Amino acid sequence: MTTTDTPAQWTAARVDELRLATRAFIREEVIPRELAPGAYIDEELRALLQAKAREAGVFAPQVARAFGGLGLPIEHWSTVFQEAGYSPLGPLALNCMAPDEGNMHMLAEIATPQQQEAYLRPLAAGDTRSCFGMSEPHPGAGSDPSALRTTAVRDGDGWRISGEKRFSSGAIGAGFAIVMAMTVEAGSSAATMFLVPMDAPGVRVGDALHTMDRAIIGGHPHVHFDDVRVPGDAVLGAVGQGFRYAQVRLGPARLTHCMRWLGLARRAHDIALDRAAARELFGSRIDALGIAQGLLADSVIDIETSDAIIARTAALLATDSRAGTALSSVAKVHCSEAIVRIVDRSMQLVGGDGVSEHLPLASFFAEVRPFRIYDGANETQRWAIARRAAKARAREREAGEPARDELRRWEGGDA
Ligand SMILES: Cc1cc2nc3c(=O)[nH]c(=O)nc-3n(C[C@H](O)[C@H](O)[C@H](O)COP(=O)(O)OP(=O)(O)OC[C@H]3O[C@@H](n4cnc5c(N)ncnc54)[C@H](O)[C@@H]3O)c2cc1C
The missing domain is CATH 1.10.540.10 (Acyl-CoA dehydrogenase/oxidase, N-terminal domain)
Structure with missing residues (x-):
């Protein structure tokens, strides 16, 4: 490393x-x-x-x-x-x-x-850019990576990759892609990551997908891999370890999205604070009107709680990557929703300008809203969080944690 x-x-x-x-x-x-x-x-x-x-x-x-x-x-x-x-x-x-x-x-x-x-x-060095190809058109991989349809088959000492990706952020103008494909070895299939130059014969950037965000260079297009030959040393890490490596990437990657977008939410909040201090309505500054103060206070609470869960997750990722990756799901759900709320409240507090092109708030909203979908949709994350919680508690029970009185009563034992 x-x-x-x-x-x-x-x-x-x-x-x-x-x-x-x-x-x-x-x-x-x-x-x-x-x-x-x-x-x-x-x-x-x-x-x-x-x-x-x-x-x-x-x-x-x-x-x-x-x-x-x-x-x-x-x-x-x-x-x-x-x-x-x-x-x-x-x-x-x-x-x-x-x-x-x-x-x-x-x-x-x-x-x-x-x-x-x-x-x-x-x-x-910034001399090239890259993209990451996991998501595919229906019925391929999206929330459920096990639906992966892109394949890589052995070809002498190399591989041939075939499939189609979509939402490959940054792909237009990228120098290389990290591509997830199913490989079959010794009769069993597993996912493997490949490093593929974008100018390799058979790589074709397809239709652009126009999403609401703009702060991405190279768009989120489809990328086609039409029987692309890569050498054996194009495998990233070990064959069959793709899903495990995806977690290595995703734990910190979803946390850094929380960091960057929280910075943008702070800017939206500052714009709202400045406007609420400058404008008087009904004989009072907006920031002295109780209901508006409630909006401002809730944004401060969302900023501080997001900041705290990010710090805790980053510290954990540094020492225990497995536990840190698990907590990064919690951070992702909390921050992606808190950040959207902060930007939305800021738009509300500046009135019509909030949804106009006079201020950048509406474009900030367009940047942060998709984060509830990518890096694992929040519903997928909640599902995973609940499953982990249930498993952790089951392990505690198996390790002899005494059943609580409430549970004993429900099971029909002595009260
Ligand atoms: C702006 C943007 C950039 C992206 N960049 C990339 C990229 O660079 N590389 C890449 O590979 N992909 C990228 N993606 C794709 C992204 O990872 C997928 O959109 C995401 O994983 C969801 O997959 P899907 O769109 O196929 O939705 P689906 O898998 O069809 O899911 C649809 C919905 O089902 C619900 N759902 C999912 N799981 C559960 C569950 N367990 N329980 C209940 N409901 C559930 C959720 O509401 C989810 O939104 C990007 C997406 C966007 C919007």
């Missing part, structure tokens, strides 16, 4: 210095370059913003120093990612935007040294 620094190498003062540098960079260089509502980001803007981020010393904070990053350990990502997320363009500028950030993490954890040189190094 290619590690970042240890937490001890990052004193509180040093983290705060990076936070403040990111904050200043976002306000001075990024927010003034934000796009008009509905516009898409292009490669020219990406290159400019990333060059500015390098100059400002805030580029690739989460990447190991060996690959040109700042080496920030995961426990401190939220502080910096929230500052970056204050603008929808900030994470792209810092090269900590999805899907590249999640792919960098997985390459650092799983790829061979040769694969890291070929794929992680240029990705971390």
Whole structure:
């Protein structure tokens, strides 16, 4: 594994210095370059913003120093990612935007040294972009990954991949894809991840899927793999371990979405606070009217609880990745819903401007709403959370935890 620094190498003062540098960079260089509502980001803007981020010393904070990053350990990502997320363009500028950030993490954890040189190094430097191909058209993989239909079959010392992906964020203009495919070995099938250059013969970017969000470069198109031949060393990690690696990627990846989007929710809340302080209605400032205060207070509560669950999950991911990945489901559900509520309340508090193009709030809403669907739809997460809770309690009972009086009564025992 290619590690970042240890937490001890990052004193509180040093983290705060990076936070403040990111904050200043976002306000001075990024927010003034934000796009008009509905516009898409292009490669020219990406290159400019990333060059500015390098100059400002805030580029690739989460990447190991060996690959040109700042080496920030995961426990401190939220502080910096929230500052970056204050603008929808900030994470792209810092090269900590999805899907590249999640792919960098997985390459650092799983790829061979040769694969890291070929794929992680240029990705971390911003010299290329990537996409992640898991979701497929019906009846293929979506919420249920076991429906995976893309296949990879052995061909001499390599593989041939066939299938169709959709919602492959960033695919237009990406240099490579990490593709999940079913492989059959010794009669049993399992999922395997492959590193596939986007210019390999048989790779074709298909129709764009126009979703409501815009802060993604390269869209969310379909990608076709028409009998694509890749060499044996295109396998990422081990054959048959794809679903396990997906969890390696998804635990931190869904948490970093919480971090970035919480930064954007803070911006929406600041806009609402500023307006509520500036406008008088019925002889009083909006922020002195009780019902409006209730909206503002609820947003503060959503911000603080989201911040707390992110910090707890990041700390756990650093020490116990299995438990951290489990908690990241809880964080994802809580934050994705809290963030939508914060942006929605902020739109409400500024009145008609909230849903107009005079303010960016409606476009912020369009950025954060899809997060309740991707990285595991919230219903899938709740299902998984409940199953884990039931299993954990069953283990406690099996380990001799005494049945509670209420349960004994219900079972017909002595009261
Ligand atoms: C903006 C965006 C970006 C994306 N980027 C990527 C990407 O880069 N790579 C990639 O591979 N995929 C990506 N996706 C796809 C995303 O991961 C899927 O949309 C998601 O997994 C849901 O799959 P689906 O759309 O096929 O919905 P379905 O699987 O058809 O699910 C539909 C609905 O069923 C309900 N449901 C699901 N599970 C349960 C359950 N256990 N109990 C009850 N109800 C349930 C939920 O309400 C869910 O929304 C992206 C999606 C979006 C919107």
